[in-house]
Amino acid sequence: MSDNGQRRPRVVVVGAGFAGYHCLRTLERRLPPDAADLCVVNPTDYMLYVPLLPEVAGGSLDPRRVAVPLRTKLKRTQAVLGDVTGIDLDRQTATVTNVEGTDTNLHWDRLVIASGSVTRLLSIPGVAEYAKGFKSVAESIYLRDHILRQLELAEQTDDPAERRERTTFVVVGAGYTGTELVAQGAELTRQALRRYRGLREEDVRWVLIDMADRILPNLSERLSGPAQSVLERRGVDVRLKTSVSEVTQHCARLTDDTEIPTRTVVWCVGVRPDPLVEPLNLPTTKGRLNTDAYLQVPGQPKVFAAGDVAAVPDLTRPGEITPMTAQHAQRQGRVAGINVAASLGVGEAREYKHRDLGFVVDLAGSQAVADPLHVPLRGFPAKVVTRGYHLMAMPSNRLRVAFDWAADLLTRRQVVHFGLVPEEGISLAEADGQRTGGFAGSKAG
Secondary structure (H helix, E strand, C coil), rough: CCCCCCCEEEEEECCCCCCHHHHHHHHHHCCCCCCCEEEEEEEEEEECCHHHHHHHHHCCCCEEEEHEEHHHHHCEEEEEEEEEEECCCCCCCEEEEECCCCEEEEECCCCECCCCEEEEECCCHHHHHCEEEECCHHHHHHHHHHHHHHHHHHHHCCCHHHHHHCCCCEEEEEEEEEEEHHHHHHHHHHHHHHHHCCCCCCEEEEEEEEECCCCCCCCHHHHHHHHHHHHHHCCCCCEECCCEEEEEEEEEEEEEEEEEEEEEEEECCCCCEEEHHHHCCCCCCCCEEECCCCCEEEEEEEEEEEEHEEEEEEECCCCCCCCCHHHHHHHHHHHHHHHHHCCCCCCCCCCCCCCCCCCEEEECCCEEECCCCHHHEEEHHHHHHHHHHHHHHCCHHHHHHHHHHHHHHHHCCCCCCCCCCCCCCCCCHHHHHHCCCCCCCCCCC
16 A cells, blocks of 8 residues: 555566566666555566576586575565466456465556466377476476486496486487587586496487487577587487487387487477466467567557567567567566556656577586677687676576586586485476466566
8 A cells, every 4th residue: 555545556477587577676676665566476486597407407506596586686576476377357367376276366457477488298199208397496406316316227227228228318409408408417427427336438328309400400500510519529419300209118219210218308399388378368479478569468558478478579570579588588577667667657668679699508518609799609718608698697696606617617516316306296297287277387488
């Protein structure tokens, strides 16, 4: 309530990924304390810095380093732990299912939908049941433990076939996430093998699979070529122009009719927009909620959308929409905050216009590729740029991340698995079942 007894307008942001978090940071800075009540609905009390998840899986970063605490960084925002499972545009309410399964209705005067994206599953037999996802802290911790557990069990078995299955790791999808994950995973197993007397380096096999004709297809060949060379020099088996046709408990079958004995298939094929927007019956493009250049949903002056869930016109490429990247999500979140504030009478609205500044891909060790301002770099110079970019882009934990990187450079990784994350609930089938049931998420978007 305001000092004169009137209810302050409430701004509700769905999701605390890149877009939602930066929207709220902007609102806290631009709006006077009595101008509006701010609220974010998110299933966790942190914003996840997704680009560094491969380093968590590889054991070079503590999982807490990629978690930005909401209550510390968003001091004026009420954090509601739960998932938005429904939105009533006429009544201006959002149904929130909290962490214990209880539903409540949350009124809003301005709504920002920034619930991001979910793992994109294809109709491939066995993928949902046996492949591992890679979009959360829990999945990255589980994967690290799973890899180390496979090495332990491979050393203990006398069966050559079982040993081959346990020491073969398959990553499907050679985009940014899959490429970084296979690089970090190969480094993790290389360092772990120093502690396993019964295994040799040539016993462990990493396989990277993609339908494209090169890895990192969204980057220029001047970067994807050197990145592939780095992986292949480390022994990674790169399979291009092929994909997975079936996954079983002990094997990955490919579309070229080859079979790879394995007990580890990691699914990094891509993402799709959060299905939360589907029941709204609003115009969409490729499943993403249409907006204008001001991130406002047409016909809904009090509703904004940003990030992976939003089809935002790309003013630098007329006729197209902005790609689903963290770089766009972060900047759209800021513009959404500016425009929500403007709709409440504070400041002026601004169109979203941003040209990609380039990308960075960490390849573990001293290797990386990057194209800052579209200047191609590789090797150690790219590594410096990559880590510098992440330190600038991270909202918090910068000093802790820098210390972890320094420790990884100067000492060997601590190769231990705690078994803290059970396999139940990690499968893609269970995760996708929750999401398609209407759960909104907190992934970078």
